[in-house]
Amino acid sequence: MGNSSKRYVSFLILGVLTFGVYSCALLAQQARYQQGVKVGQVAARRLSEISGLAVSRRNRAVIWVHNDSGDGPYIYAINPSGELLATFAVTGADAVDWEDIAIGPGPEPNEDYIYIADTGDNNARRRSVTVYRVKEPTVDPNARAASGRTSRAEAIRLVYPDGPKDAEALFVDPLTGDIYLISKRELFSHLYRVPHPQSLSHPNQLQSVMVLPIGLVTAADISHDGTTIVVRTMVQAYLWRREKATSIADAFKGRFWTIPLQKELQGEAIGLDQTGTGYYTIGEGRQPPVYHFSAAQ
Template identity: 40%
Template sequence: MSFFIEMLLKLFFLLSIIPFLLSEKLQKKYDMKINAQIEYTLFSGPKKVALVGEKFIEETSGMVVSRKNPSWIYVHNDSGGEPELYIIDTLGTYLGTLKIEGVNNRDWEDLAMGPGPIEGENYLYIGDIGDNFGRAEELIIYRIQEPDQLESEMSAKPEIIKLKYPDGPKDSETLLVDPISGDLFVLTKRESKNTLYKAAKDLLLDGNSVDLEKVLQLPITLSVGGDISADGSQVLIKNYWVIYYWTRKEGETLEETLSGKAVLLPYEPEPQGEAIAFEPEGETYFTLSEKKLRINPVLYRYDKTTDGD
């Protein structure tokens, strides 16, 4: 029995490093092809800000920068983690914990910031949208108002909004909330062309169960995170080795913007990089990986260049 357990542990270890090996191999194999297309005049980077060494921030999956205090970054772990948001600053220093009351972390995969029930207020949207085996009948969105001030230990009772795909369960890791329309979007992960689904703002009510609308297929696979700048004019979506970037024209819907051609931005491949976030003005984006192979994740920063203004 001990031999069997040992073999299982070895198999689990090998499976756990596949994303890291895949991203490294693909990045090297297609280095000339990908880097030839990357637009380096828009954002520079990467800049290594800091190692994030706290033991409780090990499987970072979602990240968003505060709108009330742009020096705060909210992050969370994925499946099986505590139902908590952790707050670090833009230098990577841990500041505090925000506990989400009365819920579980089934498979939290992304975090977004956007409008909500009270006009002019900012809300955090936690996406319990992961589903590795395609079995979940519903996705769950937890929504809380962004805190006014920072404390070392905080808690909040969330609104709970349930979502359902029109065409069966899917695995998703990217959640977007449009700051202009207030609509919510979920982007799937596993297909060769990931699919964008939408829930209209008016349906995002506490206790509601919403049927998602299928709106667009993107020429992207393995999408693991995304964000929209606070003014809605810039959009980021990433997979394990590429960051896609769109600029939005005035009057365009988000789906119209994403149907256009993306630009590839600079990215430092990470052991399992799933988290990405704009700072509110859209002048900087950050990335952060899960901890893999005993390597503490690095907070990377990419700044808009003068040529990109």
């Protein structure tokens, strides 16, 4: 078979597989959510490649964001209007390719921790990746462009069981403290887990949990009570419900729903709001809009 014929067959197979992925996704019912409302616009020029967001549970009206690769080890507190409240250097952390951010439990009870996924690996070359964990700083909601440093971050090194992966989605089960990553560069993304407690002295072996019915995942989040999970790609977002006394794997094996997105310039980030019923999205680019989506009444 000639090279041109081989290329044609390859593109045909890729097209069929892609159609199959989105056909599976289309089987999901549409959840009752209103279209996103622009509630703000990120003003800070340095926040031009926002890759992840997480809504604070302890700081009122604070959204934590970070840039993609190319920035230093910084997290930024903005409000829903997009105003920069504070910039924090993450003490003891490196920023190879940060892709997502999450809020979850940690070593000290009744404290919230920020988890940062340094898990980007476009060329699948990294032997291990790192999730940083740091106690969530306190933010003054009336501050403007303040600066500070976090407490020293804990580095949780992770190794995949099936070779290097590019992962852009992170969430932490608030009920168990287990860390979850979702791979990106596959037509059907893989869900990985590292159970609590995670080692800080040697690499943690990720466990392959399951293959998801969607692909090209760029972000994920879970509600503070662990009952709602959202996952997004650049063009579509999905929602799963988790019943009490069930696992994350059980939730992902159940029904799921599509939820709306607004058109964004390379939109990658999603995060549930403090109620756990609505969610925010922010795209990349200069002064990107902040969208909020509410559940339909």
